Amino acid sequence: MRLVQVAQRAVDLERAAGFYADLLGVAPTATFDPPGLVFFDLEGTRLLLDRVAPSAYLYLEVPDIDATVQRLRAAGTTIVTEPHVIFPHEDDTLGPAGTDEWQAFIEDSEGNTVGLVEQRAR
Structure with missing residues (x-):
């Protein structure tokens, strides 16, 4: 079984589509308005703004959490929590063994909290 789609609240569809296009670095794959839906493809999982x-x-997942947070801050995004280590991966249960899981939290254009994650070698 795999995750096919995740829906996220988007009060202002155009604003949210712009925010996520910038965050993800890709354009929406489809827009249906009405009824008020925008889709992004995240490597086979659909992100639906609704x-x-x-x-x-x-x-x-981001390749460089510090650079991503700096870029988003410069664009005016609210940073809820600065990058920090959540936990070390001693085994492969939740991430690659021998890495630390870094997370930061931002607020999207619609007031939703979004987590950014980087698996960083120790």
Whole structure:
């Protein structure tokens, strides 16, 4: 079984689409308005921005959490939590053994919290 789609609340669809296009570095794959839906492809999993969806916590893997947070801060994004180590991976249960899991949290254009994650070698 694999995750196919995640829906996220988008009060202002155009604003949210712009925010996620910048964050993800890709354009939407489809827009249907009405009824108010924008889709992004995240390597085979769809991110659906939906006017009537509830807020969800999204955690997105980034290659360099510090650079990503700096870029987003410069663009005016609210940084909720600065990059920090959440936990070390001693085995492969939740991430590559011998790495530390770094996370930071931002607020998207719609007030949803989004987690950024980097697996960093010690």
